[in-house]
Amino acid sequence: MKILMLMLSDNLGVGGLEKHTRELTKAMIALDHQVEVAAAPQHLEDLKGVTFYPVNTRRSRNSPALLLAILRIIRAGNYDVLHAQGTKAAFVLQRLAPFTKRQVRVATIHGFKSRYPKADAFHQLIAVSQALANDIAQPGVTVIYNGVSVTPQAPARLPAGTRRPVWLAVGRLAPVKGFDFLINAFQYCPGTLLIAGDGPEQQRLEELINSTGQSDAVKLLGFRTDVPALMAAVDGVVISSEREGFSYVCAEALLLGKPVISTDVPIANEFLPENHIIPAGAPPEVFARHLNINLENAFAAQATARKRAQTELTIDAMTKTTIQIYRECSER
Missing domain, CATH: 3.40.50.2000 (Glycogen Phosphorylase B;)
Structure with missing residues (x-):
C-alpha cells in the first residue's frame, strides 16, 4: 500500500x-x-x-x-x-x-x-x-x-532537598498548560512539585513561585529529554492543562505505571476514575485536595486504566x- x-x-x-x-x-x-x-x-x-x-x-x-x-x-x-x-x-x-x-x-x-x-x-x-x-x-x-513509545528508565536524580511526595508536571510553559493554577494549588500540599519544560511563561511562573513562598517546594526544571527517568523517580504525575486534544503526558505516565491526577482533559477524562479528575473551574483548594490523596490507593484504583493503556495507547x-x-x- x-x-x-x-x-x-x-x-x-x-x-x-x-x-x-x-x-x-x-x-x-x-x-x-x-x-x-x-x-x-x-x-x-x-x-x-x-x-x-x-x-x-x-x-x-x-x-x-x-x-x-x-x-x-x-x-x-x-x-x-x-x-x-x-x-x-x-x-x-x-x-x-x-x-x-x-x-x-x-x-x-x-x-x-x-x-x-x-x-x-x-x-x-x-x-x-x-x-x-x-x-x-x-x-x-x-x-x-x-x-506512545516509552521505555522504562532508571530513576533520575532529583534536586537536592526534594521532599516526598514528589509530583511531576510536564509541558511547554504556556498559559494553556495551567501551571499557574497548579502552583497556586500546591500551596496547600505537602512535598515537592517539579515542572519539566520551557516556554514564554517561565519568568512569570518563577515570580509566582517566589511570591507564594514556594521556592523550596516548587522547582522549574527546564526542558528535559529524560521524562521517563523523571517519572520513574517521582510518586505521581499531575496534569493541569486547560485544554488538550490528547495528553501524551497522561499516556506516558499510565504506560510507565505512575498514578495520575488531571484536569478535565482528554485522554485523562476517558481513562482515569472520575474522582481523579479535577472539575473545570475548581478553586485551588479543590485542586489541592486531589493531590492530597493516598497515592497507594490511587495507584490501585487506576489498574484498569493502566491495563487499557497497554492495549490502546x-x-x-x-x-x-x-x-x-x-x-x-x-x-x-
Missing part, C-alpha cells in the same frame, strides 16, 4: 501532531508499507530514508499555490491512500476531493477547533480522543488514540488500527 502523509504544521518545534505523524510513518514503513511525507522542511529532518516533499506551510490553506503544490505531489505519486494529519491538511485535502476520487482520503484531527472539515469529504475522519470526536459532532467519526495499536481503516475504506 502506498500512502502519502500530508502534514501542514508551520510550528518550529515538535508537538503532538508532528510527533504522531513521524511515529506513524516510521511504524508503517516497518510493516513494509510505502509511506511518503509532504510537510514543512523542519519536520522532515528526522525522517531519514523516507521519500519526502518539502512544502511551504506558511501559506494559507486556501492559497492556490499551496493547493496546486499538493495536487502535483498527489498526481505524481500514484498513491493508494492520502492521509491528512491535522486540521489545516484536512481542509486542503477537502478542497482537493474532486481531484482525488481514485484515492482513499483519510484525515486525523488532533485538536479542538471552532470549525472542522466535513466528514463526508473523506472516506474516514479520525479523532485522537473521544472528547474530540464528540466536539466534531459529525456522523462516522472514529477514534484512534495516539500511540501503544504505537503498535495505533498503526494496526489505522491500516485496518485504510483497508476497510479501500473495499467500500
Whole structure:
C-alpha cells in the first residue's frame, strides 16, 4: 500500500501532531508499507530514508499555490491512500476531493477547533480522543488514540532537598498548560512539585513561585529529554492543562505505571476514575485536595486504566488500527 502523509504544521518545534505523524510513518514503513511525507522542511529532518516533499506551510490553506503544490505531489505519486494529519491538511485535502476520487482520503484531527472539515469529504475522519470526536459532532467519526513509545528508565536524580511526595508536571510553559493554577494549588500540599519544560511563561511562573513562598517546594526544571527517568523517580504525575486534544503526558505516565491526577482533559477524562479528575473551574483548594490523596490507593484504583493503556495507547495499536481503516475504506 502506498500512502502519502500530508502534514501542514508551520510550528518550529515538535508537538503532538508532528510527533504522531513521524511515529506513524516510521511504524508503517516497518510493516513494509510505502509511506511518503509532504510537510514543512523542519519536520522532515528526522525522517531519514523516507521519500519526502518539502512544502511551504506558511501559506494559507486556501492559497492556490499551496493547493496546486499538493495536487502535483498527489498526481505524481500514484498513491493508494492520502492521509491528512491535522486540521489545516484536512481542509486542503477537502478542497482537493474532486481531484482525488481514485484515492482513499483519510484525515486525523488532533485538536479542538471552532470549525472542522466535513466528514463526508473523506472516506474516514479520525479523532485522537473521544472528547474530540464528540466536539466534531459529525456522523462516522472514529477514534484512534495516539500511540506512545516509552521505555522504562532508571530513576533520575532529583534536586537536592526534594521532599516526598514528589509530583511531576510536564509541558511547554504556556498559559494553556495551567501551571499557574497548579502552583497556586500546591500551596496547600505537602512535598515537592517539579515542572519539566520551557516556554514564554517561565519568568512569570518563577515570580509566582517566589511570591507564594514556594521556592523550596516548587522547582522549574527546564526542558528535559529524560521524562521517563523523571517519572520513574517521582510518586505521581499531575496534569493541569486547560485544554488538550490528547495528553501524551497522561499516556506516558499510565504506560510507565505512575498514578495520575488531571484536569478535565482528554485522554485523562476517558481513562482515569472520575474522582481523579479535577472539575473545570475548581478553586485551588479543590485542586489541592486531589493531590492530597493516598497515592497507594490511587495507584490501585487506576489498574484498569493502566491495563487499557497497554492495549490502546501503544504505537503498535495505533498503526494496526489505522491500516485496518485504510483497508476497510479501500473495499467500500
